[in-house]
Amino acid sequence: MSEPLIVAEQLIKRFGEFTAVDGIDVQVEKGEAFGFLGPNGAGKSSTMRMIACVSPITAGRLRVFGLDPATQGADIRRRIGVVPQLDTLDVELSVQENLWLYGRFFDLPRPEAKRRSAELLEFAQLTDRATSVVESLSGGMKRRLSIARSLINEPELLLLDEPTTGLDPQARHVLWDRLYRLKQQGVTLVLTTHYMDEAEQLCDRLVVMDQGKIVAEGSPRSLIGQYATREVLELRFAADGNAAAAPQLEGIGERQELLPDRVLIYADDGEHALTETHHRGLQPESALVRRASLEDVFLLLTGRTLVD
Amino acid sequence: MLLRIVPPALVVRRPHRMIERHVVAYRRQWLIVVSGFFEPLFYLLSMRAGLSDLVGKVSIAGRQVSYEAFVAPALMASSAMNGAIFDSTGNVLHRMKYARIYDAALATPMTPVDVAVGEIGWALIRGQLYACSFLGVMAALGLVESWWGLLALPACALVGLTFASIGFAGTTFMRGWADMEIVTTLMMPLALFSATFFPISSYGSWSWLVQLSPLYHGVVLVRAANTGVWDASLLGHIAVLLGLALAAIVIAARRLDLLLRK
Amino acid sequence: MAAMGTPGALRVASWHLTAFRRFWRLNLLSSLVQPLLYLLGLGVGVGSLVDRNTGSGQLLGSASYVAFVAPGLLVTTAMALTAGESMWPVMGSLTWQRGYHGIAATSLEARDIVFGHGTWMMVRSGIAATAVAIVLACFRETRSWGLLPGILAAIAVGVSFAMPIMAFSINVKLDGAFAGLQRFLIIPLFLFGGAFYPISQLPTVVQWVARLFPLWHGVVMARDFSVGDVDWAGVVGHTAYIAAWVVAGTWIAIIRLRKRLYP
Ligand SMILES: Nc1ncnc2c1ncn2[C@@H]1O[C@H](COP(=O)(O)OP(=O)(O)OP(=O)(O)O)[C@@H](O)[C@H]1O
Ligand SMILES: [Mg+2]
Numbered sequence: 001m002s003e004p005l006i007v008a009e010q011l012i013k014r015f016g017e018f019t020a021v022d023g024i025d026v027q028v029e030k031g032e033a034f035g036f037l038g039p040n041g042a043g044k045s046s047t048m049r050m051i052a053c054v055s056p057i058t059a060g061r062l063r064v065f066g067l068d069p070a071t072q073g074a075d076i077r078r079r080i081g082v083v084p085q086l087d088t089l090d091v092e093l094s095v096q097e098n099l100w101l102y103g104r105f106f107d108l109p110r111p112e113a114k115r116r117s118a119e120l121l122e123f124a125q126l127t128d129r130a131t132s133v134v135e136s137l138s139g140g141m142k143r144r145l146s147i148a149r150s151l152i153n154e155p156e157l158l159l160l161d162e163p164t165t166g167l168d169p170q171a172r173h174v175l176w177d178r179l180y181r182l183k184q185q186g187v188t189l190v191l192t193t194h195y196m197d198e199a200e201q202l203c204d205r206l207v208v209m210d211q212g213k214i215v216a217e218g219s220p221r222s223l224i225g226q227y228a229t230r231e232v233l234e235l236r237f238a239a240d241g242n243a244a245a246a247p248q249l250e251g252i253g254e255r256q257e258l259l260p261d262r263v264l265i266y267a268d269d270g271e272h273a274l275t276e277t278h279h280r281g282l283q284p285e286s287a288l289v290r291r292a293s294l295e296d297v298f299l300l301l302t303g304r305t306l307v308d
Numbered sequence: 309m310l311l312r313i314v315p316p317a318l319v320v321r322r323p324h325r326m327i328e329r330h331v332v333a334y335r336r337q338w339l340i341v342v343s344g345f346f347e348p349l350f351y352l353l354s355m356r357a358g359l360s361d362l363v364g365k366v367s368i369a370g371r372q373v374s375y376e377a378f379v380a381p382a383l384m385a386s387s388a389m390n391g392a393i394f395d396s397t398g399n400v401l402h403r404m405k406y407a408r409i410y411d412a413a414l415a416t417p418m419t420p421v422d423v424a425v426g427e428i429g430w431a432l433i434r435g436q437l438y439a440c441s442f443l444g445v446m447a448a449l450g451l452v453e454s455w456w457g458l459l460a461l462p463a464c465a466l467v468g469l470t471f472a473s474i475g476f477a478g479t480t481f482m483r484g485w486a487d488m489e490i491v492t493t494l495m496m497p498l499a500l501f502s503a504t505f506f507p508i509s510s511y512g513s514w515s516w517l518v519q520l521s522p523l524y525h526g527v528v529l530v531r532a533a534n535t536g537v538w539d540a541s542l543l544g545h546i547a548v549l550l551g552l553a554l555a556a557i558v559i560a561a562r563r564l565d566l567l568l569r570k
Numbered sequence: 571m572a573a574m575g576t577p578g579a580l581r582v583a584s585w586h587l588t589a590f591r592r593f594w595r596l597n598l599l600s601s602l603v604q605p606l607l608y609l610l611g612l613g614v615g616v617g618s619l620v621d622r623n624t625g626s627g628q629l630l631g632s633a634s635y636v637a638f639v640a641p642g643l644l645v646t647t648a649m650a651l652t653a654g655e656s657m658w659p660v661m662g663s664l665t666w667q668r669g670y671h672g673i674a675a676t677s678l679e680a681r682d683i684v685f686g687h688g689t690w691m692m693v694r695s696g697i698a699a700t701a702v703a704i705v706l707a708c709f710r711e712t713r714s715w716g717l718l719p720g721i722l723a724a725i726a727v728g729v730s731f732a733m734p735i736m737a738f739s740i741n742v743k744l745d746g747a748f749a750g751l752q753r754f755l756i757i758p759l760f761l762f763g764g765a766f767y768p769i770s771q772l773p774t775v776v777q778w779v780a781r782l783f784p785l786w787h788g789v790v791m792a793r794d795f796s797v798g799d800v801d802w803a804g805v806v807g808h809t810a811y812i813a814a815w816v817v818a819g820t821w822i823a824i825i826r827l828r829k830r831l832y833p
Pocket of ligand 1: 015018019020038039040041042043044045046047085570
């Protein structure tokens with residue numbers, strides 16, 4: 001079997017005294033879609049930047065395509081596409097110039113760079129804005145342009161740091177579809193996200209990071225199976241009633257979690273838990289039974305909600 | 309094998325890509341580029357119209373020349389400095405800290421040295437455009453004495469190279485726009501006291517101070533080209549400028565690496 | 571100019587002052603150092619060439635070249651300062667920082683903002699011109715009581731550039747326009763506006779262009795004061811002409827700012 005595309009062993013990144021990535025082990029296989037999930041400051045972007053060879057590692061071992069980023073960074077970067085968390089588009093250039101000039105950084109011949117940029121404009125649905133200056137684009141359009149730009153060198157590995165932040169729901173779905181198709185073509189995807197639905201949709205496998213460490217690893221389904229129940233009952237009580245109600249809910253379901261605005265009850269049968277709640281004479285303002293998601297896995301692992 | 313001797317961060321492969329980007333970007337702003345030519349021109353015309361009569365003749369290289377003939381080569385050298393500095397400080401700061409153009413470039417096979425060399429090269433090219441047109445104006449005004457005057461172009465290129473490198477290296481230490489004030493504050497005395505508007509002999513025993521100005525060495529070179537009178541001492545002036553440029557390029561590439569590859 | 575001291579204008583001016591407090595030290599330093607360098611470089615250095623040339627004294631009408639250049643420096647410093655302060659900062663207050671929008675959301679209006687800017691520019695050019703005057707007073711050849719009215723002339727010229735340029739900057743979209751204004755107006759005026767030699771040296775057309783802008787009028791007044799040879803009728807004429815620029819600039823600025831803030 002060939003070596004994995006990305007191998008990180010005891011990877012560490014420090015900024016001065018502060019340790020942003022604290023000894024993580026990760027392997028990404030060719031053709032896989034791999035996700036980093038975690039709250040703000042978990043160290044996702046720091047990890048992505050090390051893999052993209054734009055940030056030197058502090059300690060540990062990192063190989064991308066079997067190459068060492070410290071000495072063969074340019075050779076690695078030639079084969080990957082990067083969508084950074086914050087757009088680094090060239091605001092002094094037009095949309096199409098952003099694409100083909102970026103291609104020139106990869107030594108594409110000019111006609112080829114221009115041909116690909118026309119294709120990518122189509123891909124990003126920006127053809128009618130081809131000659132606009134980037135500054136005049138909306139946030140979502142800029143994001144789509146960033147993603148299109150990362151594909152100009154036909155990368156084998158695509159690194160996407162929160163690719164859909166700032167996109168409207170429809171654009172997100174379109175993008176998911178595009179990423180899915182890239183994956184079908186054999187492109188390896190590595191992405192970070194705050195969105196659970198995104199991780200569940202796109203990732204074959206993911207790791208949950210918190211404070212620089214990996215706290216769980218597996219496929220979305222297996223993580224949910226391992227760390228949560230099948231269903232979740234969400235209860236909201238009238239003003240400040242959540243904390244008061246919590247003790248009375250003791251024993252219903254397998255576990256409960258008290259959040260400022262609601263109480264979560266983990267149970268394999270949510271409806272049954274709700275009936276039990278009513279039996280105990282509790283009258284929540286609203287009650288919702290849903291399938292457990294990665295959000296719940298995350299809550300359980302870190303004791304915090306993801307987006308706050 | 310080469311990789312083992314030269315640290316990988318110091319290999320220059322594609323600086324011209326950075327220049328290509330600027331050529332495209334400036335196509336929309338060509339007016340700004342063109343307008344840069346007029347500043348030294350206005351200075352020259354003003355000196356010619358107003359000060360020439362007041363000053364009378366000035367002696368250089370043992371000959372009496374008009375004041376404008378004395379000032380013109382110096383203006384050419386200082387405009388090479390100005391062009392190089394402004395392109396390598398304000399514009400670079402903007403691209404580095406605010407427009408984040410280098411962040412994008414470094415995610416590709418481009419290296420920090422490619423970026424540094426590319427930026428310095430671009431500043432040089434722009435400076436040469438101004439130098440060429442200025443030389444043309446000088447010739448039209450009868451201020452170029454012989455074909456040797458063409459050597460003023462490589463002399464200005466050297467001035468441009470030195471100041472672009474120093475400017476770029478300095479910019480990597482800047483914290484923000486406020487620090488640009490330092491640049492303008494430093495450039496004024498250079499422009500005024502590099503034997504530009506009056507000969508170094510006027511300084512008497514203070515003339516060593518003038519030697520400290522890199523621009524002075526450039527002015528000497530351009531003036532020598534213009535008069536066609538030179539000797540071996542020019543090699544010393546060339547060495548000073550080249551040495552400064554090389555040191556600055558190395559510092560610039562290292563600092564850029566530190567700054568952008570966090 | 572007295573009309574600018576309305577309460578609203580003063581509040582806007584004090585808003586400028588708050589922002590200025592953070593870097594006044596550096597600013598004052600360069601206000602002192604820059605004229606000193608020009609004085610040494612152009613006044614003393616070029617002066618040594620000019621003064622040994624017999625016959626130049628008649629052209630200049632003053633004892634030495636330094637004494638001739640000094641009042642010019644006083645006035646051009648004010649022009650350069652207020653011109654710059656009325657370009658990027660004005661555009662910035664309307665675009666990326668939106669400071670003017672913040673002011674306009676209070677009980678103050680466009681007129682107050684424009685008058686406030688004018689008042690503030692009077693203060694700033696006053697500070698800068700005083701700094702130059704202090705430098706000039708340090709040297710025997712340039713010391714004179716005429717520097718005091720010279721400061722007033724500098725302030726007048728400062729405001730007469732600030733107001734029309736503010737009017738221009740209100741609707742500027744790209745800051746490339748400012749580079750153009752600097753290169754094609756401010757620098758040529760600095761060079762051809764009579765600060766370094768009498769404009770009678772220049773071709774007639776250029777002379778008239780120089781006379782068109784307020785700078786030359788201020789320079790001539792300041793020079794007359796410092797040489798001690800004052801033609802009062804001329805002073806009245808020059809002052810009236812400068813005031814006309816101030817009034818016209820202020821008026822247009824108010825109209826344009828009103829359109830911009832309350833479309
Ligand atoms: N250049 C830097 N210098 C100093 N500290 C940094 C730097 N970059 C990141 N950090 C710190 O490292 C930690 C991890 O940051 P990182 O950007 O990797 O988090 P993240 O998981 O991507 O978070 P987010 O979801 O907010 O994007 C944070 O505490 C951050 O403050
Ligand atoms: Mg991040």
